[in-house]
Amino acid sequence: MKNIYMLFLAITGLISFVSCNNEWEDEQYEQLVSFKAEPNTQGVAWTYVRYKPDGIVKFDLPIMISGSTPNTQDRVVRIGLDRDTLATLNREQFGHREELFFRELPSSFYSMPETVTIPAGESLVTIPIEFSLADIDEVEKWVLPLQILEDPSGNYQVNPHKHYKRAMLRITPFNTYSGAYSGSFYKIFLEDDKNEALTINEHRAYVVDEETIFFYAGTRDVDFLDRKYYKVFVKFLDDGQLEVWSDNAENNAFKIDDAQPTYYTMEEEWDAVKPYLKHVYITLSFAYSFEDYTAIPGLRVKYSTEGTLSMQRDLNTLIPDEDQQIQW
Known part of the structure; x- marks a missing residue:
């Protein structure tokens, strides 16, 4: 009887051990798509771009998928402008003092793809943004307001947290002396x-x-x-x-x-x-x-x-x- 009891305990422990291992193999968090552009106290992320008078400078903006398990499929993530959030940010920071507002960076100063693909097996890629800032006037506080757009097909889920779903890039050209x-x-x-x-x-x-x-x-x-x-x-x-x-x-x-x-x-x-x-x-x-x-x-x-x-x-x-x- 004692041997039967010990055998029962051993089988029960083995089942528990296997169950625990299987549990840790499952996804522990949601796999959500996010920007990596941490904002400061004003709600913008300072983005330094080398000044070049006659050339284009590429900046790589990271975008990632969270989770405890690898990304298992190709995901085509859509990127767009977020003018509404920029307008809200200006009102919260400066009220009605429009001379102090962050200004949307005109499209003539940059180009970027509308989508980026995160391949299966990868959890981090970058969005190549090309800047040409030769004639920019730094009296204005230029911001490139971006957001991750929802996917109607359900190929990915967007992180609902505002600081991960959006990237308010405070564009700042620099040279040797700035x-x-x-x-x-x-x-x-x-x-x-x-x-x-x-x-x-x-x-x-x-x-x-x-x-x-x-x-x-x-x-x-x-x-x-x-x-x-x-x-x-x-x-x-x-x-x-x-x-x-x-x-x-x-x-x-x-x-x-x-x-x-x-x-x-x-x-x-x-x-x-x-x-x-x-x-x-x-x-x-x-x-x-x-x-x-x-x-x-x-x-x-x-x-x-x-x-x-x-x-x-x-x-x-x-x-x-x-x-x-x-x-x-």
């Missing part, structure tokens, strides 16, 4: 009062062409309604000198201050701990004055600046693609 510069050593004075200085932690530089960037003058940034009237252009010359000007000097009375040398330095250094990581340090020195003529109607307020701006760009040299190599 990016976020530290303003800790850059002083801004009101009416030449050297006793009271303003500083801004970050001055962002935007692309004009391969050798030229622009900043916004004084304390202005991308969230000022009148920002387009206060662009400061900086061109990098071969001899370490800078050419600095404004395209609106007749109205904002922009003037370079020759009392401070105008130049730039660029140095490279390998990381002491991570031998594959290269640091590039760029320092800019220039000073200027301008008049704010739009903030208060009928009143012109003079500002002057002096000091240096600096940027550190870190490059992971193990990554071959430049847009992915830079650790933004």
